[in-house]
Amino acid sequence: MSESTTATLEAGTTTESQRTHISMQQALNRALDEILSADPKTVVFGEDCGQLGGVFRITDGLQAKHGESRVFDTPLAESGILGMSVGLAMAGFHPIPEVQFDGFAYPAINQIVCQIARMNYRSRGKLPMPITLRVPSFGGIRAPEHHGESLEALFAHVPGLKVVSPSDPHDAYHLLKYAASRPDPVIFMEPKSRYWQKGDVDTSDGGTLTGARIVRPGRHLTLVAWGAMVARCLQVAELAAEDGIDVEVLDLRWLKPIDAQALATSVGKTRRAVVVHEAPLTSGLGAEVAQLITQSCFDTLKAPVERVTGFDVPYPSGDLEDEYIPNIDRILLGIQRVLEYRRG
């Protein structure tokens, strides 16, 4: 335990302003470390965040370094964690609470929707809620029930909340620091299946962090994804390239506000789009993305926007997980449907 703590924090302190190859878990840990160092009003808390360092070790070593008043364990009660965040924000703190797993955000929905999202409005801007709620999100790790949910549409639908999801270590590092620096509540959805994937992180330059990002340019079709699905879409793009299909992959990153301009630019160029997400189809964020694309690209679209998503079923057990999450074949079929579309 102490060895991993040391290793994690050293990775976060010895490579300032340079490129480093670390996992998303390390990137997030490093970002939190730097946020805590830079802003004395920041507090990190949740279930098992302290001595254990979080069940995913995202807060590993932070309590030892920053003290028990800055990084602390709470009783096991999500509404309490989020309601307490409201009071701390009212007292001038910058809370970075964690709910341990996505499904455990449900017990806190009252505080998230009725309180965190509305307090700025209710108080006519006098009580901002600079809360960054970290939510280990999405499936793919064969976890028990309620440990793999895709809540982005639910959160994005709530006025007063912003929602972002990083897809790689570089973005995880920079987006978390950016989100924590903003004066509004941000739901930070961490793709837990990507925690242990390594990638290059340029700590000195985060680039533009406010909108979507093209992670692979292409000419024939745009795949729109976020979080864990970005990596899968990149795999799909590689395979499609073997058949001469040049796929552009757009990492939406911000699920609210959605970068409508980036969608318009990309699909304006490729004229075809497939949205990929793990969440159920009906009333999912794919519908919102498809509408935004339709609105800006209706005249030039060569096919209706296609969606490849999870199904309208409760998130299934591990044995069925691979059937539920959009896999490479389903995404390729979605691409095929769009490419082969013929007007009635």
Added chain:
Amino acid sequence: MDSFLPAVAAADAAPLASEQLRELYSLMAAVRYLDTSAVAWQRQGIIPGYAPELGQEAAQVGSAYALDTARDFAFPTYREMGVARTMGVDMVAYMSTHKATWHGGMYDPLASRLAPIQAVVAGSVLHAVGWAHGQTLSEEPGVALSYFGDGASSQGDVHEAMNFAAVMKAPVVFFIQNNGWAISVPTERQVAGGSVAGRAAGYGIPGIQVDGNDVVAVYEATRDAFAHCRAGNGPVVVEAMTYRRGPHSTADDPGRYRSLDDERIDAGKDPLERLRERLLAVGAADEAFFAAAHEAARIEEELIRTGIEALGPRPGTEMFDFVFQETTPALENQATRWREESEHV
């Protein structure tokens, strides 16, 4: 219910001076006048709705009187008009929530030290705990005063708040106004065990049940609870036993769930009348004082009513202005479209 407060609480427990007793009466009279007037305003169409606190003047004035607005912070639900008045909140701004001008009221919560009015009744109890813990982290002396009722105590957030506060030794006073009714449901059908203060023991928190119609008793219990918190001993539960003499709101019909006879019997003695008798008994006030207090309350009510009537509707753009500190392109687009379409209508 016994008080379990340690001796530290009683250290500065000087009895209230005559001047303070008179001030408490003046506050209660102002609150009574404004409260009954607000019901009349609703009947007259000046405001669309109101949640009266008739009978709870002693609980609200007495508790808020113990609060120091230089360092403490109160967290109300929607029936704390007497608390707001005692804290010196701009009452036109406070009443504007009942005028349907703005959810949460128009007062500045930071300047007034009163959190925005809200209807999810246990939601703010956790906010009080978070704010109180912030005092601990900042090494500041403030105490959070969390107001809620017997009905709210059924919600899980109250349980979580008491547990969090006890674990963290947060300086928060949980002040329950047990007014006997959660809209139409009486306490015995709402609070298992019959006492919210009784639950405090389960969290290792001192719990006090106090006569909520005795303003001096309420003040002293709250003052002791504040001293307990400020000395670093963690939270306290104070349950003021009172009675909601009026309806839940101006939309409510108490005749469907209780009779006038029941009301008379259960409500007990009027808290204003009790203080009046006390003042007379100790020679702290005379009839001229009471007459002057009521005249002042009448004049104050007139001023507030005039202010309320003068409140125009808010400009529609504000609907979009306060969603975020940093707005979004989508919201800007919606505001633009709203402006364009409004102009066409």
